[in-house]
Amino acid sequence: MATSDNLIQVQRLKKHYGQGSVKALDGITVDIRRGDVMVVIGPSGSGKSTFLRSLNLLEEPTSGAIFFNGIDITKHSYVNSAGKTVTLDIDHYRQRMGMVFQHFNLFPHMTVLQNMTLAPRKVRHFPKRAIEQKVRALLERVGLQNKANAYPIQLSGGQKQRVAIVRALCMDPEVMLFDEPTSALDPEMVGEVLDVMKELAREGMTMVVVTHEMGFAREVGNRILFMADGKLLEEGSPSAIFEHPQHPRLRDFLSKVL
Amino acid sequence: MEHFIQVSNFEKIIPYAKLFGEGFVVTVLLSLLAVMIGFALALVLATLRMSHCYPFLWLARTFPRFFGFLEYTSKGTKRESGFWYRLGRFNPLAFIAATYVEIVRSTPVIVQIFIIYHGVFSLIKLPTGTLFGFIKFHRFLPGVIALGMNSGAYLCEIIRSGIQSVDRGQTEAARSLGLNRSQTFRYVVFPQALKNILPAIANEFVAIIKESAVTYTIGVQDIMSAVNAVRGAAFIVMEPLLVATGLYFCLCFPASKGVAYLEKRMRRGDQR
Ligand SMILES: Nc1ncnc2c1ncn2[C@@H]1O[C@H](COP(=O)(O)OP(=O)(O)OP(=O)(O)O)[C@@H](O)[C@H]1O
Ligand SMILES: [Mg+2]
Numbered sequence: 001m002a003t004s005d006n007l008i009q010v011q012r013l014k015k016h017y018g019q020g021s022v023k024a025l026d027g028i029t030v031d032i033r034r035g036d037v038m039v040v041i042g043p044s045g046s047g048k049s050t051f052l053r054s055l056n057l058l059e060e061p062t063s064g065a066i067f068f069n070g071i072d073i074t075k076h077s078y079v080n081s082a083g084k085t086v087t088l089d090i091d092h093y094r095q096r097m098g099m100v101f102q103h104f105n106l107f108p109h110m111t112v113l114q115n116m117t118l119a120p121r122k123v124r125h126f127p128k129r130a131i132e133q134k135v136r137a138l139l140e141r142v143g144l145q146n147k148a149n150a151y152p153i154q155l156s157g158g159q160k161q162r163v164a165i166v167r168a169l170c171m172d173p174e175v176m177l178f179d180e181p182t183s184a185l186d187p188e189m190v191g192e193v194l195d196v197m198k199e200l201a202r203e204g205m206t207m208v209v210v211t212h213e214m215g216f217a218r219e220v221g222n223r224i225l226f227m228a229d230g231k232l233l234e235e236g237s238p239s240a241i242f243e244h245p246q247h248p249r250l251r252d253f254l255s256k257v258l
Numbered sequence: 259m260e261h262f263i264q265v266s267n268f269e270k271i272i273p274y275a276k277l278f279g280e281g282f283v284v285t286v287l288l289s290l291l292a293v294m295i296g297f298a299l300a301l302v303l304a305t306l307r308m309s310h311c312y313p314f315l316w317l318a319r320t321f322p323r324f325f326g327f328l329e330y331t332s333k334g335t336k337r338e339s340g341f342w343y344r345l346g347r348f349n350p351l352a353f354i355a356a357t358y359v360e361i362v363r364s365t366p367v368i369v370q371i372f373i374i375y376h377g378v379f380s381l382i383k384l385p386t387g388t389l390f391g392f393i394k395f396h397r398f399l400p401g402v403i404a405l406g407m408n409s410g411a412y413l414c415e416i417i418r419s420g421i422q423s424v425d426r427g428q429t430e431a432a433r434s435l436g437l438n439r440s441q442t443f444r445y446v447v448f449p450q451a452l453k454n455i456l457p458a459i460a461n462e463f464v465a466i467i468k469e470s471a472v473t474y475t476i477g478v479q480d481i482m483s484a485v486n487a488v489r490g491a492a493f494i495v496m497e498p499l500l501v502a503t504g505l506y507f508c509l510c511f512p513a514s515k516g517v518a519y520l521e522k523r524m525r526r527g528d529q530r
Pocket of ligand 1: 023024044047
């Protein structure tokens, strides 16, 4: 079903709320290839967050399939290469998909260091020494090496979001999911977070980014998805989407945000 | 009524001072132990209430061919309402815990204490020894258990609301990092919930100190039973009652003031 350069295949994904009265996702089909920087844009309420949160099953889809490395993670079991039926352990797949939230969601009762080492230690059982070394290297990369022992409350918004990004990176994810990572930031802090994301993209990280930062989408994205009313209305390269938009909804949207 | 309260009557209490002292210790111990038992019980109850034990959903997923209809409609979409949906969501553990909590919260403490003492412990024979020479074990223990079972129900609701007050984003962040449900609870949700509910737990302790007064009815020799003893021996009521009032007040007032102070400090900590 899946070929090796397709990391995630989404097929006819639907998510309904209120017994079908709200169709947050109305049949989304898309392939995410390794190394893609896929930027999802669209008006408020179009289902962008729901789409992103479905990818790691924070939202349970109503129907459809999501193949991650060829395995449908929306089912509760799968047949492995030896022909045996195995129960699907969703925690195992979530480890491989890092997620960054609009409101950071750092753990307030833990220091930066503890925030970052929690999952590697408890889930991966990495030795403390090794993981702390890695954490310090990651913190240095985002310019926060002197904040290891700070509590989230002592950080600015931009610093919090950079910590949230490296916290996810600690688990060596295969893909990073960003849900409006700069929307809750003061304007002067947006740049520092986007810079970290740009560098990640340059290093070849597969990324799915929901954002209203059209500059970032154009500069860093290699594929742009335009969503409205739970549907994927248009998909293309940044130049195709921004220079030659086809769908009237997209033209209308761009005229408002650009 | 002219002799309603007389200073000279207080002198009559002096020989019973030891009784009040022991009563004070009994009241404090009784309340402390009751809240501790209550907290342990509440943890169990809250765990049951928030467990994910869905036997019918398990059937549907294990034998999809026969029971799949519990989870999916004939059109292949997930059920979101109706009888089969609710049956799939039925959690027997949560049901048992909720039933316990509601029964305890809807009946008077004294009825619960009588049921435990005259009912349950008429079947279980306790040794009739004493602790520290003045705590009658076979009356004290049923009192502790009854109060503990009572406060367990209230603390369960306190814990549950504490857990629900933790931002959903915390759980989502933890789960997205690959922590499973119980790791998320243990390392992320519970520590934050505990901080939120500490004042409420301390308040429950104050409430139990006051409620423990009814255990004198099963012969626990607490402060209230000292009042009764003086009344029977010296034929005065108001004076020993005033002493008891003073003792209860000295216990509860500083405790609740301490709680208020703690709450204020913690709120300040959050806004730092
Ligand atoms: N838990 C929920 N219950 C009911 N409806 C929901 C729920 N979550 C989302 N929705 C609805 O689903 C639709 C899509 O929501 P979603 O949050 O995915 O939009 P979005 O594109 O991320 O919007 P925004 O740009 O405002 O973040 C909206 O109409 C929303 O009201
Ligand atoms: Mg959103």
